[in-house]
Amino acid sequence: xxxxxxxxxxxxxxxxxxxxxxxxxxxxxxxxxxxxxxxxxxxxxxxxxxxxxxxxxxxxxxxxxxxxxxxxxxxxxxxxxxxxxxxxxxxxxxxxxxxxxxxxxxxxxxxxxxxxxxxxxxxxxxxxxxxxxxxxxxxxxxxxxxxxxxxxxxxxxxxxxxxxxxxxxxxxxxxxxxxxxxxxxxxxxxxxxxxxxxxxxxxxxxxxxxxxxxxxxxxxxxxxxxxxx
Numbered sequence: 001x002x003x004x005x006x007x008x009x010x011x012x013x014x015x016x017x018x019x020x021x022x023x024x025x026x027x028x029x030x031x032x033x034x035x036x037x038x039x040x041x042x043x044x045x046x047x048x049x050x051x052x053x054x055x056x057x058x059x060x061x062x063x064x065x066x067x068x069x070x071x072x073x074x075x076x077x078x079x080x081x082x083x084x085x086x087x088x089x090x091x092x093x094x095x096x097x098x099x100x101x102x103x104x105x106x107x108x109x110x111x112x113x114x115x116x117x118x119x120x121x122x123x124x125x126x127x128x129x130x131x132x133x134x135x136x137x138x139x140x141x142x143x144x145x146x147x148x149x150x151x152x153x154x155x156x157x158x159x160x161x162x163x164x165x166x167x168x169x170x171x172x173x174x175x176x177x178x179x180x181x182x183x184x185x186x187x188x189x190x191x192x193x194x195x196x197x198x199x200x201x202x203x204x205x206x207x208x209x210x211x212x213x214x215x216x217x218x219x220x221x222x223x224x225x226x227x228x229x
């Protein structure tokens with residue numbers, strides 16, 4: 001069905017969007033900060049996406065698309081970088097309200113350090129696989145940056161863990177679960193070839209980079225604005 005990818009995008013967005021108007025803790029008041037973070041992170045990922053699509057490292061099945069493209073990217077792929085960050089930023093925002101004043105724990109710091117070093121090591125060992133190499137390189141560097149900035153990562157990792165079931169559901173469909181063919185296909189010469197069901201293992205870490213990047217910039221712009229007031 002040509003609207004399948006679009007339905008997945010909107011399905012990820014609809015509940016967080018509707019809940020954004022909860023009077024006691026309204027996420028819509030944060031839209032200006034989210035908009036800036038989503039735009040900047042989105043530009044980075046869309047350039048990456050466009051290059052990889054042109055090189056044939058991944059691609060899209062037209063049978064599940066509306067047929068509207070910007071460059072080599074279907075409009076649904078572009079919307080992905082709005083809908084997923086919105087859902088995750090809303091989740092982060094909600095946890096700050098539901099579980100206030102939580103801070104880093106030694107366990108979180110150890111997990112972050114391990115993931116950073118693991119990611120950098122894996123990128124070096126797979127320098128000839130572009131999806132693996134760049135995903136783990138960028139993630140490792142960014143996690144070390146968050147450590148250096150003494151970022152409170154409690155809500156980052158809580159958000160990521162919470163959205164994992166939805167990640168497996170949405171990405172599973174995108175990569176071919178429950179469908180005759182995948183919506184998004186991958187050239188396995190450019191990744192590890194390890195799948196979680198139908199999902200390349202790199203996708204989880206690519207998603208972490210996308211989510212953490214949006215959250216970090218959202219909080220940065222918000223704190224900067226509050227400091228001026």
